[in-house]
Amino acid sequence: MAEMYIRVAEEENEEPMEIPSEDDGTVLLSTVAAQFPGACGLRYRSPVSQCMRGVRLVDGILHAPENGWGNLVYVVNYPKDNKRKMDEIDASSATKIKRGDQKTSDLIVLGLPWKTSEQDLKDYFSTFGEVIMVQVKRDVKTGNSKGFGFVRFTEWESQGKVMSQRHMIDGRWCDCKLPNSKQGPDEPMRSRKVFVGRCTEDMTTDELRQFFMQYGEVTDVFIPKPFRAFAFVTFADDQVAASLCGEDLIIKGISVHISNAEPKHNNTRQMMERAGRFGNGSLCHLPPMSICSHRTAR
DNA sequence: GTTGAGCGTT
Numbered sequence: 001m002a003e004m005y006i007r008v009a010e011e012e013n014e015e016p017m018e019i020p021s022e023d024d025g026t027v028l029l030s031t032v033a034a035q036f037p038g039a040c041g042l043r044y045r046s047p048v049s050q051c052m053r054g055v056r057l058v059d060g061i062l063h064a065p066e067n068g069w070g071n072l073v074y075v076v077n078y079p080k081d082n083k084r085k086m087d088e089i090d091a092s093s094a095t096k097i098k099r100g101d102q103k104t105s106d107l108i109v110l111g112l113p114w115k116t117s118e119q120d121l122k123d124y125f126s127t128f129g130e131v132i133m134v135q136v137k138r139d140v141k142t143g144n145s146k147g148f149g150f151v152r153f154t155e156w157e158s159q160g161k162v163m164s165q166r167h168m169i170d171g172r173w174c175d176c177k178l179p180n181s182k183q184g185p186d187e188p189m190r191s192r193k194v195f196v197g198r199c200t201e202d203m204t205t206d207e208l209r210q211f212f213m214q215y216g217e218v219t220d221v222f223i224p225k226p227f228r229a230f231a232f233v234t235f236a237d238d239q240v241a242a243s244l245c246g247e248d249l250i251i252k253g254i255s256v257h258i259s260n261a262e263p264k265h266n267n268t269r270q271m272m273e274r275a276g277r278f279g280n281g282s283l284c285h286l287p288p289m290s291i292c293s294h295r296t297a298r
Numbered sequence: 299g300t301t302g303a304g305c306g307t308t
Contacts, residue, residue, distance in 0.1 A: 108305055137306065147302065172302090179305050197308055230308050255306080 006069040008032060008042065008076060016073045027062040027069075029213050030206070032076065038217040038236070041077040059252065060210025079216045079240065104159045106150045106248050106255055109167075111174040112136065114145050124169055125151050129158025133255050151176065152248065152255060192219070193234040193261040194241050200254050201227045208233060211251050216240030232261050 005018035006027060017035055021027045033039045042055040042062055055074065056063040109121065121134040133152035136145050153159045167174045196208070205221040212218050212233045220234035235241045244258045 106306080110304065111302070114301085135306075140307075146304090148304070148306090150306065177305090195308075198306060199308095228308070257306080257308095259308090 004069070006074060007072070008035070008074045010036065010076055012045065012073065012075055021069070025064055025068070027064075028210065029057065029060045029062055030210055032062070033213055033217070036076045038078055039076045040079045040214050040216070042074040043077055044072045044074045047072070057214060060207070060213055079214075102156050103247065104153050104156055106133070106152045106179060107159065107162065107176045108179040109149045109151055109169075109174055109176050110147075111172055112145060112147050112149055113170040113172045114147060116145065116149075116170045118149070120170060121149060121151060124167070125153070125162065128153065128162050130154040133250055133253070135255070150179070150255065152250070191260055192236070192238045192241050193232050194244055195259045195261040196231040196233055197229070197257040197259065198254065199223070199229050199231050199256055200252070201229075203231070203251060203254075205231075207252070211249075215244060 004021045004025070006021060007016035008019045009016040019027065019031055019035060027042075029039065029041070032042065041057050043052050044055065044065070045051070046053045052075075053065070054077075055065065112121075116136065118134045118136050121136065122131055125131050125134065130153065131151060132154050134149065135151075136149040138145055151162070153162070162176050163178070167176065199208075203223070205223055208221045208223070208231055209218050212221075212235070215235070217236035217240075218233060219236050220232070222232040222234075224230070241260075245260050247258045248255050249258060250256075
């Protein structure tokens with residue numbers, strides 16, 4: 001596909017800027033954010049309905065409307081706009097959106113038959129509502145099921161129903177509970193950095209940045225090497241970081257867990273790593289850390 | 299090739 005540009009502006013009748021699309025016709029949120037720092041999405045006025053419409057955003061990738069991008073002017077969305085509106089609103093009414101109670105989280109499924117597959121789980125739990133994630137935990141070497149897994153629903157109601165009863169799955173009684181890996185309502189802790197647990201090896205810093213951008217401006221993404229199944233994401237705004245703590249988010253189909261990044265003692269090293277990252281984007285080499293200290297109390 | 303309370307390669 002020839003190089004293509006879409007028109008993006010800060011406000012509807014301001015001078016638009018042309019922003020390049022990808023080869024497949026999508027536009028990366030990061031490309032938008034490169035010109036409009038802090039952007040979390042796009043909207044446009046539908047020529048048909050005359051209403052503002054949101055542009056579909058999946059994992060940091062903006063998808064063109066039905067009839068392509070066309071010549072419309074797209075307007076940048078910022079997370080801060082919502083926050084301001086929210087503050088204005090919940091000064092008087094107690095509107096939710098406040099992030100917390102109504103959101104679903106992963107449920108652990110205990111007692112699965114060895115033979116039960118993810119498809120089996122999905123088929124079974126779909127009778128309770130839309131399922132957005134299932135996992136069967138397996139032995140890495142043998143691939144055998146460990147007899148438990150996880151499920152995540154779209155609707156809070158489905159989750160409640162599923163937790164309130166026992167389940168006959170492939171001939172065994174199973175229980176669904178809130179996993180205890182998740183800490184309850186915790187103290188915010190004024191950090192702009194969050195810990196992202198349960199990362200997979202194929203997640204790149206770019207992809208993480210793409211993903212977390214939708215919540216607010218991302219200032220840093222750090223993935224320890226060699227692979228250690230977690231990452232750190234730093235936001236420009238500590239409130240954004242705080243709002244994500246305790247949540248399970250789904251990146252590339254994988255459920256990751258967000259918690260507050262505990263500073264611990266090895267700050268000097270992190271500062272050195274930051275200092276070593278210069279124009280060429282490469283990282284200065286440091287000897288492997290002898291002891292890593294990221295335990296959560298259990 | 300086994301097993302049956304647990305907690306997701308922090």
